[in-house]
Amino acid sequence: MNNVELSVLMCTYNSEKYISETIESILNQTFSDFEFIIVDDGSTDDTEAIIKKFKDSRIKYYKLPENLGIGKASNYGLEKVKGKYIARADSDDIYYKNRFEKQKKFLDKNIDFYVVGSLSEYFCSNEDNERYKYCKNYIEKQNNSILTEKDMHEKLYWYCCLINSSIMARTEVIKKFGYGDFRIGEDYKLFYELNKRGYKITNINEILCKIRVSDKSVCSTNTLEVYRVLYEIKKEEIKNLFKSDNRKVYIWGAGGLGKNxxxxxxxxxxxxxxxxxxSEQKWNTEIFNMTVKSPYKVISSSKNIKVIVASEPGRFSIAKYLKGMKYNNLIDYLVF
Structure with a gap:
C-alpha cells in the first residue's frame, strides 16, 4: 500500500460501546483503497481488544501510553498518514457506504478545493436526551444550511460549522497546519486558520454521516474552557473589532455565553x-450593573455601535437582522 490514495484517521478514547459499529461502517465503504489509522489515546477500557478483533490489513493501530487529548492524538496520527487524501472519523459515528467515494470524486474533480465535508444527521439511543434535542433542533439545521463555499467561508468565522468527522482533505495542507493542541476545539483551530488563509472549503449537499450524541458529546457543552478556546482562536478578529474605531461594543445575548x-x-x-x-423578558434586567436593552432600540442602520453575537441558537437570525441593518461581518459585528 505504498501509493495509497486515501488515509482514514480516527482517534479514540474509551470507546468500547460504539467503536465496533463505527469501524464496520468504515471498512464497508464502496471506495476501499485506503489505510485506516487508529490512534488509541490511552484507553483504559476494552477499546483495544475490540479493535484487534478486526482482521483487516488496512488497519494500522497505535496506542499512546497516556491520554494526551484529541488535539495531540490527531497530530500524532497525521505523522503516520501516507495517503494523498485524509478522511477523518470519530469512534462513535456512522458513515454512509458511499461517503469516501463521493468525497474523493469531488476532490479529484475540484482541484481548487482543499477540504470537503458533508451534511450530517444527529442521532441518539435516547431521543429524550436534552443534548440530543439541542443538537438536532439547532446545530444540525444550522450546519446543513451551509451549501456553498461562500457560505462556508462566512460561517467558519462564526463557529465550527464543519464537522471534523465528516471531512476529506488534501493531506499536504492538513499536515502543513496541523490540529490545535487542545482537548476541545482542536478541529476549529485548524479550519479557522485554513479559512483565513483562503483555502477553499465546502460541503457536499448530501447526508453522508450520522453523528452520535452520547453522554460524552460536547456539541452543546457550554463551559468556560470552550469559550476560552474560541476566544483564543478568534483573538485577532476580536482585537480588530475593538481597536478599529471608537464605537462602543455591545454583547447581543444575556445568557451564559454572553456573561462568560x-x-x-x-x-x-x-x-x-x-x-x-x-427576549423581552430580559429587557430592563441587570447584568454586571448594566441594564439589558432591546436590540431593536439600540442598533440602527447608522452602525453607531458594534455587536458581539453571543447566542448559539439565535446566531443565524441575529446575523440576518444585522445584515439588514447594513452591518458587515468582522467589521461591525462578530459572531460567537
Missing amino acids: LYNIFKQDGFEISGFVDG
Whole structure:
C-alpha cells in the first residue's frame, strides 16, 4: 500500500460501546483503497481488544501510553498518514457506504478545493436526551444550511460549522497546519486558520454521516474552557473589532455565553459597554450593573455601535437582522 490514495484517521478514547459499529461502517465503504489509522489515546477500557478483533490489513493501530487529548492524538496520527487524501472519523459515528467515494470524486474533480465535508444527521439511543434535542433542533439545521463555499467561508468565522468527522482533505495542507493542541476545539483551530488563509472549503449537499450524541458529546457543552478556546482562536478578529474605531461594543445575548464572554473580554482589557437581548423578558434586567436593552432600540442602520453575537441558537437570525441593518461581518459585528 505504498501509493495509497486515501488515509482514514480516527482517534479514540474509551470507546468500547460504539467503536465496533463505527469501524464496520468504515471498512464497508464502496471506495476501499485506503489505510485506516487508529490512534488509541490511552484507553483504559476494552477499546483495544475490540479493535484487534478486526482482521483487516488496512488497519494500522497505535496506542499512546497516556491520554494526551484529541488535539495531540490527531497530530500524532497525521505523522503516520501516507495517503494523498485524509478522511477523518470519530469512534462513535456512522458513515454512509458511499461517503469516501463521493468525497474523493469531488476532490479529484475540484482541484481548487482543499477540504470537503458533508451534511450530517444527529442521532441518539435516547431521543429524550436534552443534548440530543439541542443538537438536532439547532446545530444540525444550522450546519446543513451551509451549501456553498461562500457560505462556508462566512460561517467558519462564526463557529465550527464543519464537522471534523465528516471531512476529506488534501493531506499536504492538513499536515502543513496541523490540529490545535487542545482537548476541545482542536478541529476549529485548524479550519479557522485554513479559512483565513483562503483555502477553499465546502460541503457536499448530501447526508453522508450520522453523528452520535452520547453522554460524552460536547456539541452543546457550554463551559468556560470552550469559550476560552474560541476566544483564543478568534483573538485577532476580536482585537480588530475593538481597536478599529471608537464605537462602543455591545454583547447581543444575556445568557451564559454572553456573561462568560464579558468576563473573558474584561480579563484582557476589552471594554463591553452593554448588553442587548431579543427576549423581552430580559429587557430592563441587570447584568454586571448594566441594564439589558432591546436590540431593536439600540442598533440602527447608522452602525453607531458594534455587536458581539453571543447566542448559539439565535446566531443565524441575529446575523440576518444585522445584515439588514447594513452591518458587515468582522467589521461591525462578530459572531460567537
